[in-house]
Every structure is written in C-alpha cells, then in structure tokens.
Amino acid sequence: MSEQLSKFQEYLQSQRLKLTRSRKLVLEAAFSLHEHFDAESLHERIKGLNVSLATVYRTLPLLQEAGLVQLALRKDGRDFFEHILGHPKHLHWLCESCQRVYETELEELIPILENKAKSQRFTINTINIHISGICWKCRKNENDSQ
Amino acid sequence: MSEQLSKFQEYLQSQRLKLTRSRKLVLEAAFSLHEHFDAESLHERIKGLNVSLATVYRTLPLLQEAGLVQLALRKDGRDFFEHILGHPKHLHWLCESCQRVYETELEELIPILENKAKSQRFTINTINIHISGICWKCRKNENDSQ
DNA sequence: ATGTTGTTGCAAATGATTCTCAATAACAAG
DNA sequence: CTTGTTATTGAGAATCATTTGCAACAACAT
Numbered sequence: 001m002s003e004q005l006s007k008f009q010e011y012l013q014s015q016r017l018k019l020t021r022s023r024k025l026v027l028e029a030a031f032s033l034h035e036h037f038d039a040e041s042l043h044e045r046i047k048g049l050n051v052s053l054a055t056v057y058r059t060l061p062l063l064q065e066a067g068l069v070q071l072a073l074r075k076d077g078r079d080f081f082e083h084i085l086g087h088p089k090h091l092h093w094l095c096e097s098c099q100r101v102y103e104t105e106l107e108e109l110i111p112i113l114e115n116k117a118k119s120q121r122f123t124i125n126t127i128n129i130h131i132s133g134i135c136w137k138c139r140k141n142e143n144d145s146q
Numbered sequence: 147m148s149e150q151l152s153k154f155q156e157y158l159q160s161q162r163l164k165l166t167r168s169r170k171l172v173l174e175a176a177f178s179l180h181e182h183f184d185a186e187s188l189h190e191r192i193k194g195l196n197v198s199l200a201t202v203y204r205t206l207p208l209l210q211e212a213g214l215v216q217l218a219l220r221k222d223g224r225d226f227f228e229h230i231l232g233h234p235k236h237l238h239w240l241c242e243s244c245q246r247v248y249e250t251e252l253e254e255l256i257p258i259l260e261n262k263a264k265s266q267r268f269t270i271n272t273i274n275i276h277i278s279g280i281c282w283k284c285r286k287n288e289n290d291s292q
Numbered sequence: 293a294t295g296t297t298g299t300t301g302c303a304a305a306t307g308a309t310t311c312t313c314a315a316t317a318a319c320a321a322g
Numbered sequence: 323c324t325t326g327t328t329a330t331t332g333a334g335a336a337t338c339a340t341t342t343g344c345a346a347c348a349a350c351a352t
Contacts, residue, residue: 018318018329039309052332057309074220077340078308091259093268104262109255113237113277116250121282122239130274131259136267164298164349185340198301203340223309224339 004031004068004085011066022051026059027068036072036080036101070126073101091129097138150177150214150231157212168197172205173214182218182226182247216272219247237275243284 001009008027009019029045030037037045043056060081063069072082073092089110093102106129117124154173155165175191176183183191185206189199206227209215218228219238222245235256239248252275263270 016329020318020330022331050332054310054333055331058330091262093263093266095268096271102266102268104266108258112254116237117239117277117279120239120248120250121285122241122248122277123280123285124277125242125279126277128276128278131263131268131270131272132274133263133271134269139267139269162298166299166349168300196301200302200341201300204299223337 002031004083008063008066008068012062017062022055023059023062025049025051026056027063030063030069030081030083031085033083036082038078038080040078071128073128073130075099075101089127091131093135094130094132095135095138096132097134100135100137102135148177150229154209154212154214158208163208168201169205169208171195171197172202173209176209176215176227176229177231179229182228184224184226186224217274219274219276221245221247235273237277239281240276240278241281241284242278243280246281246283248281 004027005024008023012019012023025046026042029042032045033041039053039056039060042060043051043053060069063083064071064081067084069081069083072080073094074080075094089106090103091106093104094100095102106127109129110127113127114124116122150173151170154169158165158169171192172188175188178191179187185199185202188206189197189202206215210217210227213230215227215229218226219240220226221240235252236249237252237255239250240246241248252273255275256273259273260270262268
C-alpha cells in the first residue's frame, strides 16, 4: 500500500471516518497529477469511475486535514491544490501577464518563519507564499515590442 | 488632495480612464477602513451614497492595478483586501480554529525574496504570505480542556 | 457648450462550491 | 459471513460571491 494511502487511512480512522472506494480514487487522482489541480481536474481524471464531483469536493478537505494535500493558489476564481508527500515546500510565482505559475524552493525562509511563529506561540500547519508580478518571458516581450 | 487620490488619478489618466464620483468614494472607503475589507464592507461603508455593489467590484481591480490596494487573503469564500500606501508589507497568520487573522512584519524576508526574483528575472509586484495553523489562544483552550 | 467615450445602476447571469436526501456501502461485533 | 449502526454517496437543487449586458448618464477634451 502506498505511503499516502496508509497516511490517509490513519487519518480517517482517527476521525472514525471510512475509507471508501470514492475516497481512494480521489486520493489516487491527486497523486497521479504532477501539477496543480482543482476539483474539476481530479474529477476529470477519474471520469467514468462513477465518482461525483460533489464527492471530490467533499474529499478535498479530508486530504488537507490528513496533511496529504494543500491549497496552492487561487486562479480564475478556482482553488488549486498540490499534493505533499515529503516534498519540500515552495514559493509560487504568478505572472500577471501570462498567468503562468512558477515554483521555487523556500527552504531558507523556513527558519525565519518558525522563529516568528515561536515568538507569538503560533503552531504552523501550512505555509503559502505567492508572489505576483511579471515573469522574464513577458518582460522580454514587452521590451521587444517597444 | 490625498496622496492616494492623486496616485489613483495618475493611474486612471495613464489608462485613459475617468476619475468618477463613485470611484473616489470607493477609494475613500478603502482607506477609511483600517482592517481587511471585502467588496461588501466597502459598499456598506458608502451606503446611501448611491454607489452600486457592481461598481465597487469594478473599482477594486483598478485600485489594485494602481498599486493602492492588494488582495490580502481569502476567507469564507470571499476575497479580502488591504490598502497599501507606504505600509510595510506583512505576513498573515490564519488560525484554523478560531478563524482569526494576525499580522506581523515581513521586512527580513524581503531581501531573500528579491534575490530569488533576481535570479529568475521576475519583477515582483506584490508579495502575499499566509501561514495557517493554530494560534496560542486556541492552543491554550485545547490544553485546558484535555 | 458639445460630442465622444467611458461609466453607472440595475437586474439577470455565471460558476464554483455546498447542501439535501433517499439509497447504499463500511465496518464492528457477534 | 450476517447484521445493525452510522457514515457516505450521487444527483440535482441551492448558495452566494463575482461578473456582465444594457440603456441612461457623466467625464472630460476641444
């Protein structure tokens, strides 16, 4: 059994919730996609397997609470998630011009954030950093056309 | 004329847009509130002055593009903004238990982020950092009740 | 003053997410 | 491996923040 599945099962048991066929499929879908996904892309991924979109929406918070998935960013009025197994956390860079999303490591920021957390006795669960601006490709195009 | 108003006017002119009564009122409302606000709270703030909610929604992106306001966080399915005049940027700490939002400075992170930006030739426009977890008040209550 | 063009309020539309409910599936216990 | 208990499901309706269409109106350049 995959690491993520047993982690999910463990979480569900701790909450007296059930490990169902639909939930397994949603979990698998989430880990089969190696980019940001929203509820609809998960649903699309398991289309034909008789799992309703409502169930995908209902499963997403469970995956978050289980520490398997986290909200990555909001784009075009929709929530996008990413799975986290042991993945280093990362920054998200959003280009306001082309809407592309880039990622970089955030390792070096963690100690600083943990320090701040400590001083106000805050227990960190997830860290989410978004930087909006213009990426080099778009900056380049702007210059080209001037 | 307030600094924010002339900045807004400057932006509008650069885009051949008009400085209207409604837009002025929305701007004033945004700067009169010293906490996070959503479209509805702005509308509420200028209730009776005959500015429609749709216009508030239409003005918000303009204020963002003018660099006067930025999206601060999403809560309860709504977007919350904050004004920025010369304000130091800050981190947002969201308590998952009581839903309170705390803020702290982020000064020391800026050079690191600018460095990362430079190395990938990204032009930073806005920085948004959210940390979710449990605040000390809720942590305390949890312990009390155990 | 006046024409041109952007803007507004209003109401209807949109679209992601949530909810309702009767039917069904997990799973613990015998 | 049956059965009872309780959580879960699919389907579709309901919500609710945000967006849009449109005809009347207001900014502002000339």
